Amino acid sequence: xYNQLRSWQTEYRQEFDKRMAVREDVEVSELGYRLTDSFYxxxxxxxxxxxxxxDPLKIEDYIALDGYKALADLLENQIPQADVVAEISExxxxxxxxxxFPTGRKWAEALKHDAEHKFIxxxxxxxxxxxxMDRNILETDPHCVLEGMAIAGYAVGxxxxxxxxxxxxxxxxKRLKIAIAQAEERGLLGKNIxxxxxxxxxxxxxxxxxxxxxxxxxxxxxxxxxxxxxxVKKYRTAHKGLFGxxxxxxxxxxxxxxxxxMLKGAKxxxxxxxxxxxxxxxxxxxxxxxNAGLVEVPMGTPLREVVYDIGxxxxxxxxxxxxxxxxxxGGCIPTSLIDTTLDFESLAAIGxxxxxxxxxxxxxxxxxxDIARFFMEFTVDESCGKCTPCRIGNKRxxxxxxxxxxxxxxxxxxxxxxxxxxxxxxxxxxxxxxSAPNPVLSTMKYFANEYEAHVKEKICPAHVCKGLAQYxxxxxxxxxxxxxxNCPVSCITGEIKEKxxxxxxxxxxxxxxxxxxxxxxxxxx
Amino acid sequence: xxxxxxxxxxxxxxxxxxxxHYKELVAYIKTKPRRESSLIDVMHRTxxxxxxxxxxxxxxxxxxLDIPTSKVYGVxxxxxxxxxxxxxxxxxxxxxxxxxxxxxxxxxxxxxxxxLQIKGNDTTEDGLFTIVPTRCLGDCSNAPIVIVNExxxxxxxxxxxxxxxxxxxxxxxxx
Numbered sequence: 214x215y216n217q218l219r220s221w222q223t224e225y226r227q228e229f230d231k232r233m234a235v236r237e238d239v240e241v242s243e244l245g246y247r248l249t250d251s252f253y254x255x256x257x258x259x260x261x262x263x264x265x266x267x268d269p270l271k272i273e274d275y276i277a278l279d280g281y282k283a284l285a286d287l288l289e290n291q292i293p294q295a296d297v298v299a300e301i302s303e304x305x306x307x308x309x310x311x312x313x314f315p316t317g318r319k320w321a322e323a324l325k326h327d328a329e330h331k332f333i334x335x336x337x338x339x340x341x342x343x344x345x346m347d348r349n350i351l352e353t354d355p356h357c358v359l360e361g362m363a364i365a366g367y368a369v370g371x372x373x374x375x376x377x378x379x380x381x382x383x384x385x386x387k388r389l390k391i392a393i394a395q396a397e398e399r400g401l402l403g404k405n406i407x408x409x410x411x412x413x414x415x416x417x418x419x420x421x422x423x424x425x426x427x428x429x430x431x432x433x434x435x436x437x438x439x440x441x442x443x444x445v446k447k448y449r450t451a452h453k454g455l456f457g458x459x460x461x462x463x464x465x466x467x468x469x470x471x472x473x474x475m476l477k478g479a480k481x482x483x484x485x486x487x488x489x490x491x492x493x494x495x496x497x498x499x500x501x502x503x504n505a506g507l508v509e510v511p512m513g514t515p516l517r518e519v520v521y522d523i524g525x526x527x528x529x530x531x532x533x534x535x536x537x538x539x540x541x542x543g544g545c546i547p548t549s550l551i552d553t554t555l556d557f558e559s560l561a562a563i564g565x566x567x568x569x570x571x572x573x574x575x576x577x578x579x580x581x582x583d584i585a586r587f588f589m590e591f592t593v594d595e596s597c598g599k600c601t602p603c604r605i606g607n608k609r610x611x612x613x614x615x616x617x618x619x620x621x622x623x624x625x626x627x628x629x630x631x632x633x634x635x636x637x638x639x640x641x642x643x644x645x646x647x648s649a650p651n652p653v654l655s656t657m658k659y660f661a662n663e664y665e666a667h668v669k670e671k672i673c674p675a676h677v678c679k680g681l682a683q684y685x686x687x688x689x690x691x692x693x694x695x696x697x698x699n700c701p702v703s704c705i706t707g708e709i710k711e712k713x714x715x716x717x718x719x720x721x722x723x724x725x726x727x728x729x730x731x732x733x734x735x736x737x738x
Numbered sequence: 739x740x741x742x743x744x745x746x747x748x749x750x751x752x753x754x755x756x757x758x759h760y761k762e763l764v765a766y767i768k769t770k771p772r773r774e775s776s777l778i779d780v781m782h783r784t785x786x787x788x789x790x791x792x793x794x795x796x797x798x799x800x801x802x803l804d805i806p807t808s809k810v811y812g813v814x815x816x817x818x819x820x821x822x823x824x825x826x827x828x829x830x831x832x833x834x835x836x837x838x839x840x841x842x843x844x845x846x847x848x849x850x851x852x853x854l855q856i857k858g859n860d861t862t863e864d865g866l867f868t869i870v871p872t873r874c875l876g877d878c879s880n881a882p883i884v885i886v887n888e889x890x891x892x893x894x895x896x897x898x899x900x901x902x903x904x905x906x907x908x909x910x911x912x913x
Contacts, residue, residue: 342835342874380782380819381875383888419782421817424873438774439809440816456775497878499837505879537836571878573836587839591873597816 214400214408215289218281221399225277229267239266244473245278255523257485258509259493260309260346260469264353269388272395275356281401283475284363288409297368298324301471304479305491310336310427310464311542311568312644313490313557322451323369323459331371332460333362335468337378337385338432340424341540342591344571346495347465349507351378351385354469355392359402359415361468364475365461366413374415375455377432380422389417424595428643429454429462431597442599443643464569466495486512490556494567496538498524500574501531508572512556516546519555520574531576535659539568541588542648544655545581564655566648580677581660582667586614588652596645603646606637610653619680622668631657672717676738684726686713689734696726696735740804743768748798759787763795767802774805777813781820790824818873826861826868828906831885835874841881842896847871849899866910867903 233239239246244262247253258264267274275281287297302317323331335358339347351358362374378386393415396402404412423441425431431441433455454460470492474482483491490512496519499505503525510519516536520526527533535545544565546553553559560567575584589611598604613630616622634650634657641647657664666674673681686696692710697703704720707713715726727735750760766783770776780799784791791814800807814820832847847858850869854862858871877883880892884902891902 339876340873342839343837343878344874345876345878348876379876381872419778420819421778421782422819422873423817435778436775438777438805438813440812497837499878499881500840505837505881540836571836573840575840579840584840587836595873 215285218276218285218401218407221273221276222279222282225273229274229277233266252504252506252523255518256509257493257511259473259485260350260357260466260495261354261507261509262473263357264349264507267354269353269355270391272356272392272399272401275354279476280356280472281360281396283472284360284367284401285407287364287367287475288407288411294324294368294370297364297475300479301368301474304474304482305489306467306470306474306482307490307557308464309466309470309494309569311539311566313567316463316467319451319461319463320365320368322449323371323461326452326459328458330373330456330458331366331369332455332458333365333369333371333374334432334436334455334460334462335362335374335376336427336429336432336462336464337376337382338420338427339379339382339465339569340427340595341542341569341571343499343537343573344497344540344569346497346507346570348382348385350465350469350495351382352388355385355389356396357469357472358389358465359392359396361463361471362415363402363406363413364471365463365468367411369459369461371459371461372412372414374413375418375436376415377418377420377426377436379420381420386417386419393417423597424591425597425643425645428645431643432462433460440597442597443645445642466570487554487556489558494555494570496555496570496572498572498574500537500572501528501576501579502526502574503528510555513554515551516553516555517551519572520551524574527574527576531578533574534577534579535575535581537573537575537584537652538571539566539648539651540571541591542566542644542651543568543571544651545575545584545659546655547659550659564651564658566651578675578677580673580675581656581663582614582618582673583675583677585653585656586611586618589614589649592645592649596649600640600642600646602637602640603642603649606633606641607646607649609633610637610650614653617664617667618673618678620667620671620678624668627657627664627668670717682722682737683717684715684720684722684724685736685738686715686726687734687736688712689732690730691732691734693731695729695731699725699729701725741772743772743802746798746801748794748801750794750798756788756792760795760798762787763798764802767799770803772803774803774809776803777805777810778817781810781814785820788824790821793822824861824865825870827866827910828886829868829870831870831872831875832858833873833875833877833881833883833885834871835878835881837878838874838882843882845896846882846884846894846899849896850903853899853903866907 246266298320306316307313426435426441430444435441486492495509498508533548537545593607593611596603638650690712697705704716751757784795796810800810858869861868884891884894
């Protein structure tokens with residue numbers, strides 16, 4: 214059967230090369246082929262190596278580029294399970310879903326325990342708003358994930374795999390079903406893979422719109438047919454997880470790296486990225502950036518390079534204000550820290566996290582207090598409600614932020630806010646609650662002046678918060694004085710034919726001046 | 739707890755548009771293992787068939803899978819994808835993820851609410867439109883996104899909103 218795979222590979226590669234030869238957007242590369250557009254010049258794509266190059270509906274394309282060869286090599290040469298685990302451990306591959314837990318250590322734990330069944334779960338519940346790396350991998354290279362799961366299954370001794378995928382990804386669901394069927398048809402998945410003793414079946418389990426189900430224990434609750442409430446982890450998941458059996462939960466991107474690591478070796482993987490965070494990471498560069506899209510770069514790349522060299526800087530020539538990484542669990546990085554390198558340690562050191570890879574670019578038209586409120590609203594909505602700190606604490610944080618934005622904030626609110634945030638962070642049951650206060654804490658740290666402006670001066674410097682809008686007299690003022698005469702609290706000063714000025718402290722925001730101005734030189738911002 | 743399915747005793751409508759759906763649902767459930775872990779899959783099928791999860795279906799599922807109806811209801815209300823209320827012909831999903839949010843999604847939502855005279859998650863009186871504010875749909879580089887049933891509208895502006903609505907009114911009139 215291994216010879217069958219080899220002959221398929223040779224045959225399909227020839228046809229594949231012919232198809233690539235007539236394309237102008239690809240060229241041969243170290244890992245097969247690469248895209249030549251300038252957007253990809255500084256990228257090094259391992260997890261996304263096939264994205265945009267192969268046809269995801271053709272298993273022939275995947276096989277042409279050595280697809281399933283990593284799995285075949287293991288089975289043909291009957292590599293001991295411990296050796297496979299050792300290779301992954303040595304590569305220092307860390308979870309790409311956000312936590313960055315060493316994958317090898319997880320697999321080693323599961324291998325250690327004997328059980329009637331073991332499970333591999335692929336976490337495809339990508340819920341972070343602003344992140345779509347996993348969706349792309351599932352839609353453009355589904356076989357890569359299947360092979361990664363099968364290798365994981367072989368390594369730990371699992372017989373069954375589940376891909377827990379969001380219901381909001383119907384294309385990914387469809388393509389995964391097709392890919393699984395194609396692989397089973399050719400004996401690359403299912404019973405006695407390639408004629409060996411190793412059997413591994415994969416099934417899909419759909420999510421249903423609950424962000425919390427991306428948390429490992431909540432995901433297992435969901436697969437078991439219940440509400441996605443996280444469990445107290447009495448046992449490690451790798452010891453007793455799904456249905457009580459040893460379970461490995463790996464993110465899509467993590468699994469997408471496995472094939473290459475097994476083929477090219479741990480040393481190769483370690484040569485990319487940094488010492489503690491080897492390899493690459495896929496980021497979803499979105500928001501107010503000129504070139505939005507998925508970016509895969511070696512760990513340790515400075516943020517500046519990603520935002521400016523690859524992303525082309527802010528859209529419409531605006532100035533960068535902050536980069537939000539890690540979704541609702543992450544923090545905002547101010548422009549002053551743009552030279553921070555993208556790896557687990559450096560990001561944690563400045564109060565953010567790598568997260569799943571979401572990277573939202575914000576300019577001066579974004580209010581950081583409003584952004585903190587946006588994330589808090591999301592978290593409160595998605596909180597499962599099981600533990601008190603998250604269920605009640607986050608709601609109080611949201612209420613405080615809403616009051617501040619409405620102009621009813623007081624200085625002591627800022628102290629309370631910090632205190633509650635730290636309490637929720639330190640006492641919540643699961644990662645959702647523990648990381649929910651991050652956006653608030655990081656914006657309070659780096660944009661303290663904005664919070665103070667909202668609370669003390671009752672203004673929104675970015676002119677976003679409607680409750681704090683001010684009336685401004687523009688340069689087009691002709692100095693006629695009509696506004697001054699109509700103001701009920703006489704807060705406008707100015708000489709005839711000179712630009713008039715509103716005293717914001719005395720202004721009662723009635724709008725009489727705006728209505729009176731004959732040249733529309735007064736604006737509410 | 740037996741693994742074998744018996745014919746359900748829950749009274750099911752024998753006439754009307756949903757009668758066929760119930761027959762299909764019963765047949766589908768019988769292909770799944772008779773366990774709690776089949777619940778979410780079955781509920782997805784129910785939502786696909788009916789467009790929502792009717793009370794009767796909840797009772798049926800509970801009986802057939804041997805799960806207390808309270809648990810079925812608990813799962814239904816926990817997951818935002820499932821709904822107990824029928825939805826309109828066109829579900830207007832407005833993405834409120836971070837990337838869409840900074841690109842003005844809130845204004846898009848408000849414009850739809852204003853134009854259709856309903857609030858988010860409500861359905862218009864003629865049963866045509868439901869506004870569904872959603873979490874990140876995963877198409878962030880084309881923010882702000884609006885998805886109507888299966889059509890993706892990228893980089894939507896508030897000015898386009900009336901045209902989008904008109905597009906579907908016309909489509910509905912021709913069906």
